[in-house]
Amino acid sequence: MPKLQRQQYYDLTRDMNWHFRYVDEAEVFPEAMSKSLGVPAEEWWKWDEPYKLTFREYTYNQVDKDTGIYSIKSVTNRANLYEKLDSGWRSAIKAHYGAIPVPEYLASIGEARMARFGRAAAWRNMATFGALDETRHGQAQAWFPYSLIDKDPQMDWALKTLHTNEWGAIAARHLFDDMFTANDAVSTAIQLTFTFETGFTNLQFLGMAADALHVGDMEFGALISSIQTDEARHAQQGEPTLRVLVANGKKAEAQKMVDIMFWRSWRIFSLLTGLSMDYYTPLEYRSMSFKEFMEEWIIKQFMDQFKDLGMNTPWYWESHFLPELDWYHHGLHLGVWFWRPTVWWNPDAGVSPAERDWLEEKYPGWNDTFGRWWDVITENVRKGEANKTLPETFPVVCNLCQIPIITPCGHAIGKLERPIPFMLEYNGRQYNFCSEICRWIFKEQPERYHGHLSIVDRLLAGQIQPPTVEGALAYMGLTPEIMGQDADNYQWAFAERKAAE
């Protein structure tokens, strides 16, 4: 019997759309779950995935992928690779492992929701693969660090972080709940698969894979670049969804979904990827700066594709986003290093003389702005007064992104007009924001966000006892063997003295 080509049967097997006669369409696809935006059923049936795959092909590919990464893992474990890695690089992968694996499981909930409430059979088919993909990512990224726990107790936070009230975990949950755990099918397709996955995840999963291979961390590089092969496919749910919306006069709605999640993605990746690339990755192995990776993956590749679909750059692109590329993550780094006991990895200061030269080259003006603060820190460390570089108070946290507000930093280096947070009165209370855009996102849907308590709100509400740094560390689940310390035991500060002599 002649074997059929896939394209001869593909449409038949995946186009299982039908009209409902015994139930109301709105009951099958409630607006809260589907968000059809009034686009009629037949219009949704035009949804056509660009990246086509049958279930049979899916299973073949996935076995191949897992065989590949697990065999590399088994070889590198035998070679005791982890012990040979730079301490800053280890911090980068611990930050990744704490922030990512459990949210992958949450993403599978979002995919499963699209697999049920997506408005076209073709879409539901792709989302089913997506749900399986995300389960794979959760499993692999929990298992790889699990086998490193005996070498490094901070690896335990790969599975633990998202179950704690650590501030980064609160920020991650707030974002991921907004984007997929508590989101409808259409918004998930636009915000998770299009904005987050076609756009931003490449920064972390491929940008860091680029650095991993230079560093010699074959295991991490092979793992995250393999994960991204799933993402490259299931992220393709976003484009056909966008096409249906645009074809049916819903461009403004789609644009707003992207504008919101582009900013939120920028915030979280500045924190995770920005610090890892520009401060934690050993200098000799850095291929590009965070800003250069942003230019490649977001400003060129993602925006090329987005604009090609007739969409516009977010409204705050020139005014707020582009200027932040030069400073925002540097400010976050300063804060994360200072509040290092509050994170589950060991922040690498990354400001030895050679590293500062690199920062000045990649971000002209760094020495005259951020460098001045690091001068003070360096001086204190040299005098044996590292205790002065540790926190006794709390930062103010943004009521949208849940990341500490660094407007005073932005103001001090001449990037913001005022040092105070962006504020909003709503239902009799004051909310604080790190940026005009986080405030705009909150104002767009205050009913969605207003009830959430930031970690500082919880402190003020008496939920954190005693209300001290120690009490907060206990509330966040951080124990002494986990709390972050300087990754290099301050060697960088003394390297500078030698260079100056």
Added chain:
Amino acid sequence: MKTVEKLEEGLVGPVLRGVDADIIDAVIAAAEIDNPDREVVVEDRGGYVRVHARGRFRLTRETMERILGRPFELRELEPSLSAFAGHVETGDEEWVWRLHTAAREG
């Protein structure tokens, strides 16, 4: 073929996993044959390798089979295909990436 240090606007095509050397070499060689009217651009970042052309990039099963010297289905690219630039169309015989705006300009 030319190699570049930085991605240029309007380039489209696959981004391949850096650990899959056989597929990277085969795609680069096949790209030269399948895109005779365009310059193939390679950007090697270690952990990933971009193989691109301006506006439109085509890859066929037939050429991949010839280069690899074995039967090959284009869906077998997936375990090596970490990302791609442009919109993709995935048929049995060929995969094409394109950007309409860039294709018009170029």
